[in-house]
Amino acid sequence: MDAHVGEVVVPVDELHARIAELGAQITVDYADRPPLLVGVLKGAFLFMGDLARAIGLPVEVDFMAVSSYGSATRTSGVVRILKDLDADLTDRDVLIVEDIIDSGLTLAYLTRTLAARGARSVETCALLVKEGLQRTELDLRYVGFRIPDLFVIGYGLDVDERYRNLPGIHRYEGSA
Numbered sequence: 758m759d760a761h762v763g764e765v766v767v768p769v770d771e772l773h774a775r776i777a778e779l780g781a782q783i784t785v786d787y788a789d790r791p792p793l794l795v796g797v798l799k800g801a802f803l804f805m806g807d808l809a810r811a812i813g814l815p816v817e818v819d820f821m822a823v824s825s826y827g828s829a830t831r832t833s834g835v836v837r838i839l840k841d842l843d844a845d846l847t848d849r850d851v852l853i854v855e856d857i858i859d860s861g862l863t864l865a866y867l868t869r870t871l872a873a874r875g876a877r878s879v880e881t882c883a884l885l886v887k888e889g890l891q892r893t894e895l896d897l898r899y900v901g902f903r904i905p906d907l908f909v910i911g912y913g914l915d916v917d918e919r920y921r922n923l924p925g926i927h928r929y930e931g932s933a
């Protein structure tokens with residue numbers, strides 16, 4: 758595609774096999790209380806679509822957009838809500854659907870914020886977690902893959918809004 762698209766970190770077939778497993782597990786765990794899936798835009802847009810279809814329950818979906826990075830590749834620790842949810846969270850079982858956890862600051866902020874709105878439970882399903890970098894204690898209920906500390910692109914993940922439509926997860930080659 759271009760010189761910035763590096764080696765495959767998670768191939769497409771492994772992505773889809775793992776998402777099927779996550780969906781099956783969520784289907785069992787939430788059998789008596791179908792969750793509200795809260796996708797974190799924009800990075801989780803493909804994961805949300807595939808995960809939702811892998812869950813055999815009458816889930817609802819909603820989306821939030823937050824900004825923690827701007828266009829740089831390192832977190833600032835400042836999280837801003839760019840688009841808020843439509844749903845009322847009172848007594849809902851919320852499952853946050855995240856693309857990738859790096860410092861964990863974005864997720865920590867979201868978990869606090871959604872719990873404060875009266876949700877009965879707030880859990881997380883993260884497709885990717887970077888090893889060893891979480892600065893905040895995180896309770897990650899569902900994790901797709903643990904990956905090394907690389908900047909990755911594809912399957913929703915971007916650099917300056919590019920590469921989101923790559924089918925698999927690749928290493929990003931270059932400074933961003």
Ligand code: IMP
Nearest residue numbers: 832858859860861862863908909914915
């Ligand atoms: P955190 O707050 O440091 O955990 O940052 C999480 C957010 O940063 C993710 O939801 C992504 O939007 C973005 N991010 C972190 N690492 C990467 C990466 O390797 N590629 C693309 N986006 C990333």
Ligand code: MG
Nearest residue numbers: 800826914915
């Ligand atoms: Mg991003």
